[in-house]
Amino acid sequence: MYVDSIDGKVIRSHLRRLQQTASAFEPEAGKLARWGLVLARTLIGGGRLLIAGNGGSAAQAQHLAAEFVGKLREDRIPLSAIALTADTCGVTAIANDYGYGHVFARQVRAHGQPGDVLLLISTSGRSPNLLEAADTGRALGMRTWAFSGDRPNPLAERCAEALAVPSNDTQIVQELHLAAAHLLCEYVDAALPRAHGAPPSPVELRVMAGAPR
8 A cells, every 4th residue: 555655656657757758759759760870871881989978878878889889689790889988097087187077078089080970968968078079079070969858958059969858857868868779779770781881872861961851
């Protein structure tokens, strides 16, 4: 009775908010199909995905990198993805020598190349180190994407494109960021046969550029 009256309310409330936000997020998540095609082309062409976030979003970055270097479902070639949160020696050295605001931007400068993809993950969209990383990525000619919370937020504005969860509830945003990460992997895997060794079709070029089909 205690569990049903107290804990049950917590469960129902959380799941109701998650369901409502997921429904509102569905149109925004539609851009993941295009991102998957762009990312598949980038990775097959020798490019790289760099991913960064703080706290729970750091865990999301490492999770997503593991899916690409390992696999999501079916066996496939490993794809180059680096979580900029995972190198504790590098992160702490940069933070100690240059300040925490530079921990990601300096790594972006070291590893990023024009045409690579930089994905920055933040529930608030206001982390100074991610904003600096976004500026650095754009200056290098990288594609800058964000997973963020509700708009408006500085990170979504600083990146070329953003996938914004329409919520200010950190837990809900993180849960839908995880769903978005898995969907991005699904779309990349689906696009790999088309991306491998074949030039983009005119339709694909328009999709990759963000134009309507």
